[in-house]
C-alpha cells in the first residue's frame with residue numbers, strides 16, 4: 001500500500017525521482033495557459049510541474065501528502081526564483097477549495113479506487129467554470145513494462161475512468177496510447193498512458 005511515509009522515503013534521497021523538467025504532456029498544453037490564472041498541481045511530489053506552472057506566470061499551488069517531496073518543491077521554486085504555494089495533505093481528506101483553480105494538473109497520480117473517487121470529486125469541486133483539467137496517467141496496458149507506474153493494477157487509469165470520474169466536463173482531448181517517457185530515473189522508456197484535456201463548461 002502506498003503511504004505518505006513511503007513517498008517521504010523515496011524523495012529523501014538526492015536527485016529528483018521524476019526529473020526537474022515539467023511533464024512533456026503538461027508542457028504541450030502551454031498554449032492554453034495564461035499568466036495570472038490559478039493552477040493546482042495535484043500529487044506534485046518534488047514540484048517539477050508546479051514550479052513550471054509558476055514559471056509560466058500562473059499563481060501555482062502544489063498539493064501532496066509527502067512533505068519531504070514538497071520541501072524539495074519549495075527549494076526548486078526558490079532556486080528558479082518563482083513563488084509556489086505548497087499544501088501537505090492527503091487528497092482524499094483535503095478540503096479542496098471550491099472553484100479555487102482555473103487549471104488542475106493531474107500528472108501520474110494513481111490512487112486506489114475508493115480514494116480515486118474521493119480525490120476526483122474534490123478536483124471536480126475545485127475546478128472553476130471554464131477551468132481546465134490536464135491529466136496524464138498509466139493504463140492497464142502498462143503492466144509488464146518497466147518504464148514506471150504502480151504495481152497494483154487497480155490504481156491504473158483508462159479513458160473510461162477519465163470519462164466516469166470527470167463526467168460533466170467537456171472533452172477537448174482524450175487519448176490512450178504509447179508514449180516515450182524520459183522523466184528522471186523513475187519514468188524511462190516506452191509507456192502506456194491516457195492523456196486528457198477537459199474543460200468545465
Ligand SMILES: C[S@@+](CC[C@H](N)C(=O)[O-])C[C@H]1O[C@@H](n2cnc3c(N)ncnc32)[C@H](O)[C@@H]1O
Nearest residue numbers: 007018043044045064065066089090091107108
Ligand atoms: C508517481 S508520483 C508523481 C509526482 C508528480 N505528479 C510528478 O509527475 O512528478 C505520485 C505522487 O502522488 C502523491 N500521492 C499519492 N497518493 C496521495 C494521496 N492520497 N494524497 C496526496 N498525495 C498523494 C505521492 O506522494 C507522489 O508524490
